[in-house]
Amino acid sequence: MTDAPARRTQEQRRAETERRVLDAAMELIARSGSRGVTLAQVGEAAGYSRGIVYHQFGSRERLLEAVLDEAQRFGVPEYQGNGLEHLARIVEAYLRNVAQRTPSARAFLQLWGEAIAADPALMPLFAQRDADFRQFLVTVVRQGVTDGSIRDDVDPTAAAVLILALVRGCGLQLIANPPVRNLPALVREAKRSVRAAFGTTP
16 A cells, blocks of 8 residues: 555656657657667657666667657547548548647658658558558448448548558648648648549539
């Protein structure tokens, strides 16, 4: 009983340290990519000793994995009975998240670019996470076919690839220099493209 509060306090301190380290890492990666970022730089940017990142994560690869997991999160809307509109809302949520130009969104797309350029640490991390995201989109497309909002001749796997390409390509342009400025128009056209490509109504 007496050591339970101390254990919680230690866990809270560890969680705070991890949060600050991840925030610092995302800020540095968002600014200039991951290749020139060292564990020591991340620790110092987080306000800790040079060795704190190694102590928390053990390696650069483990840190990048944690950054990627954190950076790819965005508020996914819930399915409400219409798979086509669910897809459209997912596209909108993704683009609005990127458009905020937060360090996490910019870090994610920086890391994605490095993975495409064959970074050996990032390629397998993105391969698995992209496969998971595509599988999620496959499920949404199948829901739409079942509820009648998506054509039954749509190939769910191919549709998932196209949707991922749409949001990633638009996302890169939203953080480009200069970025795309008219977010409402981009979101409107992206959603219209999804509806036109997969919907049952001509």
